[in-house]
Amino acid sequence: MNAPTDRSLPATSRWRTLASYAAMLAATGGIYLWIRSRGEQLRAPVAAPATLSDGHGHTGELAQLLLALAAITLLARLLGGVFRRYLRQPPVIGEIVAGLVLGPSVLGLLWPQAHAFLLPESVAPSLGVISKIGVVLFMFLVGLELDPKLLRGNTHSTIAVPHASIVVPFLLGATLALWIYPRYSNASVGFTAFSLFIGVSLSITAFPVLARILRDRRAQKTRLGATALACAAVDDVSAWTLLALVVGIATAKMSGAMWTVAYVALYVVGMLFVIRPLLQRFFVRREQQREGPLTHSALAFVFVALLASAVATEAIGIHALFGAFLLGAILPHEGRLASELRGKIEDVVLVLFLPSFFAFTGLRTSIGLLESSRDWLFCGLIVAVAIAGKFGGSLVAARLAGMGWRHSAALGILMNTRGLMELIVLNLGLDLGVISPTVFTMMVFMALVTTFMASPLLDLLLGRRGFEDPPTGASAVVVGPG
Amino acid sequence: MNAPTDRSLPATSRWRTLASYAAMLAATGGIYLWIRSRGEQLRAPVAAPATLSDGHGHTGELAQLLLALAAITLLARLLGGVFRRYLRQPPVIGEIVAGLVLGPSVLGLLWPQAHAFLLPESVAPSLGVISKIGVVLFMFLVGLELDPKLLRGNTHSTIAVPHASIVVPFLLGATLALWIYPRYSNASVGFTAFSLFIGVSLSITAFPVLARILRDRRAQKTRLGATALACAAVDDVSAWTLLALVVGIATAKMSGAMWTVAYVALYVVGMLFVIRPLLQRFFVRREQQREGPLTHSALAFVFVALLASAVATEAIGIHALFGAFLLGAILPHEGRLASELRGKIEDVVLVLFLPSFFAFTGLRTSIGLLESSRDWLFCGLIVAVAIAGKFGGSLVAARLAGMGWRHSAALGILMNTRGLMELIVLNLGLDLGVISPTVFTMMVFMALVTTFMASPLLDLLLGRRGFEDPPTGASAVVVGPG
Numbered sequence: 004m005n006a007p008t009d010r011s012l013p014a015t016s017r018w019r020t021l022a023s024y025a026a027m028l029a030a031t032g033g034i035y036l037w038i039r040s041r042g043e044q045l046r047a048p049v050a051a052p053a054t055l056s057d058g059h060g061h062t063g064e065l066a067q068l069l070l071a072l073a074a075i076t077l078l079a080r081l082l083g084g085v086f087r088r089y090l091r092q093p094p095v096i097g098e099i100v101a102g103l104v105l106g107p108s109v110l111g112l113l114w115p116q117a118h119a120f121l122l123p124e125s126v127a128p129s130l131g132v133i134s135k136i137g138v139v140l141f142m143f144l145v146g147l148e149l150d151p152k153l154l155r156g157n158t159h160s161t162i163a164v165p166h167a168s169i170v171v172p173f174l175l176g177a178t179l180a181l182w183i184y185p186r187y188s189n190a191s192v193g194f195t196a197f198s199l200f201i202g203v204s205l206s207i208t209a210f211p212v213l214a215r216i217l218r219d220r221r222a223q224k225t226r227l228g229a230t231a232l233a234c235a236a237v238d239d240v241s242a243w244t245l246l247a248l249v250v251g252i253a254t255a256k257m258s259g260a261m262w263t264v265a266y267v268a269l270y271v272v273g274m275l276f277v278i279r280p281l282l283q284r285f286f287v288r289r290e291q292q293r294e295g296p297l298t299h300s301a302l303a304f305v306f307v308a309l310l311a312s313a314v315a316t317e318a319i320g321i322h323a324l325f326g327a328f329l330l331g332a333i334l335p336h337e338g339r340l341a342s343e344l345r346g347k348i349e350d351v352v353l354v355l356f357l358p359s360f361f362a363f364t365g366l367r368t369s370i371g372l373l374e375s376s377r378d379w380l381f382c383g384l385i386v387a388v389a390i391a392g393k394f395g396g397s398l399v400a401a402r403l404a405g406m407g408w409r410h411s412a413a414l415g416i417l418m419n420t421r422g423l424m425e426l427i428v429l430n431l432g433l434d435l436g437v438i439s440p441t442v443f444t445m446m447v448f449m450a451l452v453t454t455f456m457a458s459p460l461l462d463l464l465l466g467r468r469g470f471e472d473p474p475t476g477a478s479a480v481v482v483g484p485g
Numbered sequence: 486m487n488a489p490t491d492r493s494l495p496a497t498s499r500w501r502t503l504a505s506y507a508a509m510l511a512a513t514g515g516i517y518l519w520i521r522s523r524g525e526q527l528r529a530p531v532a533a534p535a536t537l538s539d540g541h542g543h544t545g546e547l548a549q550l551l552l553a554l555a556a557i558t559l560l561a562r563l564l565g566g567v568f569r570r571y572l573r574q575p576p577v578i579g580e581i582v583a584g585l586v587l588g589p590s591v592l593g594l595l596w597p598q599a600h601a602f603l604l605p606e607s608v609a610p611s612l613g614v615i616s617k618i619g620v621v622l623f624m625f626l627v628g629l630e631l632d633p634k635l636l637r638g639n640t641h642s643t644i645a646v647p648h649a650s651i652v653v654p655f656l657l658g659a660t661l662a663l664w665i666y667p668r669y670s671n672a673s674v675g676f677t678a679f680s681l682f683i684g685v686s687l688s689i690t691a692f693p694v695l696a697r698i699l700r701d702r703r704a705q706k707t708r709l710g711a712t713a714l715a716c717a718a719v720d721d722v723s724a725w726t727l728l729a730l731v732v733g734i735a736t737a738k739m740s741g742a743m744w745t746v747a748y749v750a751l752y753v754v755g756m757l758f759v760i761r762p763l764l765q766r767f768f769v770r771r772e773q774q775r776e777g778p779l780t781h782s783a784l785a786f787v788f789v790a791l792l793a794s795a796v797a798t799e800a801i802g803i804h805a806l807f808g809a810f811l812l813g814a815i816l817p818h819e820g821r822l823a824s825e826l827r828g829k830i831e832d833v834v835l836v837l838f839l840p841s842f843f844a845f846t847g848l849r850t851s852i853g854l855l856e857s858s859r860d861w862l863f864c865g866l867i868v869a870v871a872i873a874g875k876f877g878g879s880l881v882a883a884r885l886a887g888m889g890w891r892h893s894a895a896l897g898i899l900m901n902t903r904g905l906m907e908l909i910v911l912n913l914g915l916d917l918g919v920i921s922p923t924v925f926t927m928m929v930f931m932a933l934v935t936t937f938m939a940s941p942l943l944d945l946l947l948g949r950r951g952f953e954d955p956p957t958g959a960s961a962v963v964v965g966p967g
Binding site: 162192310354 | 502506509513516520521523524525527530547548550551552555559562566610614615617618644648652655656659660663666668669670672674675676677679680684782784785786788792793795796799800805829830832833835836837
């Protein structure tokens with residue numbers, strides 16, 4: 004009975020234990036029933052004390068939210084797999100489509116009962132909280148992945164292409180606003196904010212989707228791939244800076260816009276030349292030298308810095324997303340810190356949070372808002388202008404910089420992917436009230452079409468291995484050692 | 486200019502580039518101003534289309550939420566560090582205290598402006614969403630860490646102690662309810678649900694806190710430590726099963742309670758004998774053999790299973806937490822899957838989500854509700870009964886099972902830690918409306934006191950190395966090979 008290796012009791016003792024266990028249970032039950040008989044005559048004070056509780060309904064809401072998350076995560080994985088395997092698209096496009104499918108545009112039209120069961124109106128605010136936290140974390144990751152080396156490769160192509168691919172769609176978008184504004188905007192938004200927003204949102208390139216397409220084709224290290232990555236990085240930084248200004252202007256309604264611009268400049272300079280060296284000196288260097296995995300304190304510190312930077316950008320009148328992005332961008336990209344941070348949060352963000360964002364976007368996208376043929380005409384016009392501006396601008400600029408036709412066209416196609424970055428921008432515009440739900444729906448459609456067309460067009464143009472050809476006539480396209 | 490290693494352009498070309506860049510910017514600005522002058526005369530349709538947007542206020546809400554999260558994460562880390570370093574307490578106690586400090590009980594009383602700035606009422610629903618998701622994920626992790634071997638070591642102590650440490654506080658708590666119910670409950674809750682809940686919530690042991698205390702003292706592998714872990718594991722499973730029934734009864738208001746019991750039994754049996762083998766066969770085995778890190782698909786699959794299990798438990802009338810816990814418990818604990826899952830989500834849950842849960846708990850805890858000396862008398866009574874039941878019950882049972890006095894007392898102290906598990910149970914009771922905010926506040930106080938007293942009492946009783954003594958007269962306390 005006391006042999007150190009004997010982990011069970013002998014049989015007789017076990018029976019005795021079971022018997023006493025049963026007796027104990029019976030006694031407990033008996034005693035409780037007696038207590039209950041005494042208590043049932045008691046009266047509780049009738050009025051409830053000042054209630055801080057959320058009341059009875061709340062657990063039902065939790066079940067709703069969990070059900071919605073389960074449906075979202077499942078469908079996102081399924082469609083992501085289908086798009087990857089059968090349509091040879093990056094899975095993220097399937098995830099975006101999954102969000103739209105669960106929304107009023109597809110499930111709500113085809114099977115309203117299922118839509119009301121899985122994603123009722125009441126779940127939208129909770130989903131919004133999750134998707135906003137998720138997008139803030141995601142933008143931090145995008146900043147963390149932004150390779151500063153990509154911003155430094157000054158060649159004709161990497162200067163000309165990103166700027167042309169912002170300026171041309173921006174001007175075309177602003178011009179297009181002349182026709183959209185009087186038809187689909189509302190009077191609470193001025194033309195300036197509206198046209199700036201439309202212009203900038205046509206200039207967005209989805210760096211993550213573009214990188215994913217190149218990775219799928221093992222083309223990051225080819226000249227064309229490296230040029231595309233560099234152009235997209237420059238494009239991203241420029242377009243988001245421009246967007247920050249637009250948000251500042253839209254929020255301040257022109258009156259305080261100059262102040263916002265000054266604050267933004269001050270903030271960026273402060274982050275680069277004060278916070279970055281401080282972080283480097285007091286945090287990063289210690290973390291890089293430390294042994295063992297990332298500590299909770301370090302992770303918490305980065306979270307707090309990320310949240311503080313996001314709050315700071317909100318306080319000066321631009322969106323929290325910029326603060327999250329910039330903090331990611333100023334953290335050092337070499338060494339273990341960045342990769343460990345990514346390892347800790349990337350998977351949870353990509354698997355659990357981002358699909359919620361797509362579903363939240365899907366909930367706000369309603370194809371039903373496009374009723375007349377005029378609506379569809381404008382929707383097509385937006386798609387056409389977006390392609391003309393981004394694809395056309397990039398193609399012409401690359402050609403002028405000395406690249407061959409085929410590679411110039413491929414670069415244009417890649418720059419034309421807008422993917423989830425566009426969705427983030429559009430949600431921001433909708434939140435701010437700069438664009439109406441109808442314009443939002445049209446622009447979501449445009450984002451999907453321009454992203455979706457990239458892979459098949461690249462296949463047509465280059466074949467699966469076309470990236471590996473030496474570029475023709477691209478004497479100036481020299482980027483990186485790869 | 487076209488040397489493959491030359492990444493920058495020659496100086497003349499660079500000047501030309503800069504000049505054309507400036508010209509391009511000027512031209513863009515000019516063209517945009519012309520577009521704008523055309524657009525400013527336009528009138529937008531006055532009425533906004535059917536609005537799906539959240540309106541202007543929403544970005545302000547996001548800033549509020551991010552600010553609250555920053556304050557919560559920061560204070561939780563700070564107090565966690567203070568409690569660990571200066572009070573020799575597990576950091577989680579400091580994090581719990583941080584949540585209370587940010588709530589109306591401390592900051593709200595001492596500096597209401599700061600409280601209103603950092604954690605206004607409007608942020609509570611968003612914080613609730615984050616904290617609920619966080620607790621569901623946390624319970625999954627608790628299940629994932631539950632070592633089934635701990636449940637199998639049948640010795641006198643590991644049978645007698647956990648059951649005594651549930652039965653005694655349960656009966657004492659139910660008896661105490663005879664006095665609390667007529668004073669602090671409200672009429673919408675029957676005595677049965679109330680007394681069952683009070684009884685069960687006094688029976689909770691915080692397995693994570695207990696494990697943490699033992700780890701801090703390097704005592705998990707000692708006999709006393711192993712016995713305590715085994716007792717806490719059995720206690721946890723039993724108390725949570727009991728709690729599931731109580732929730733079922735409270736929700737069904739006795740009428741459908743028998744159905745709930747039947748459903749729960751069916752659910753548990755189904756998870757153990759249908760889902761577990763299926764998972765083992767079609768998912769786990771493949772994952773264990775796979776090379777490389779955990780894939781997104783596997784992570785998404787586990788998330789979906791976790792959410793589905795949580796929704797299933799909600800559907801049968803018990804709380805989502807049980808479903809999350811049980812899914813964690815039935816996943817295999819050996820091999821890489823469990824440790825990789827923990828590696829992916831544990832840090833984010835512990836660093837970002839749990840402090841939000843503590844802050845949410847703190848927001849609902851209001852010391853101001855305890856006004857009269859009678860309130861404080863009852864608060865003290867609850868603490869006394871909780872200690873008498875849990876510490877007393879465990880001590881007597883361990884002594885009867887043959888352990889020495891000192892080690893029996895140490896075991897009693899360890900079983901008496903309630904920590905964050907108690908907070909989870911209490912929030913559940915408040916959500917269901919079983920307990921009032923006043924009782925909630927009293928019970929939170931009790932949870933803190935009983936958890937806080939463990940470390941100093943253990944130091945007094947055993948010294949820092951007392952665990953390593955060979956147990957005296959503990960011939961039957963044989964647990965595990967350690």
